[in-house]
Amino acid sequence: MAILSAQRIGLSGLQPAYSAAASGGDQAPVGQGLVLHVRNGGASSVTVTVATPGTVGGLAVADAEQSVPAAGAAFIPLAATFRDPMTGRAAITYSGVTTVTVAVLQV
Template sequence: MALLPILTIKASGISPAYGAASAGGDKVSLSAPNTFLHVKNGGASSITVTVTTQNNAYKGLTVPDRIVTVAASGEQMIGPLDAALHADINQQASVAYSAVTTVTIAAFRL
């Protein structure tokens, strides 16, 4: 599991860098608000991205994992991720993929 670097979006712009999705999943720091993921699927089949819900009893509700489908040859923005729901004891969210071949990801913060 790799810890994704956070790319901070600035008024002057950024040149985003994407990395390969890890077969064992990835982690992203939620130590600051407004963090989201951008997943690109270069494959011929759709994939699912799962962000694990660490606190599934939130404000009296049972909250499932966040599961997002990324279409074949598509991309998806996911977030912002809520630390109250998704952060583990290290203030990190766990991200898993149904497939990783030709899948790239980047984490952004506003």
């Protein structure tokens, strides 16, 4: 599991650096203005899952899932809702990682 760092988008813009999605998943910071940008260079869609560690009334909250189409991209907000109390970060997994790259952006 790789730990991703946020890249701040300044007034002059940003040329983000992307990392290969880790087969064991990634961890990312959470909070206002943070998004995960996922690029899928493959020929089939990939599902990105962000674990939701909280409960409401003793019931587990469903994890957030986003489908990223073949040769497509998606932005996933990294809200504080996804903060793991043990790590302070979001736990992210992918249904496939071949040709999938990711970057955490802060706006």
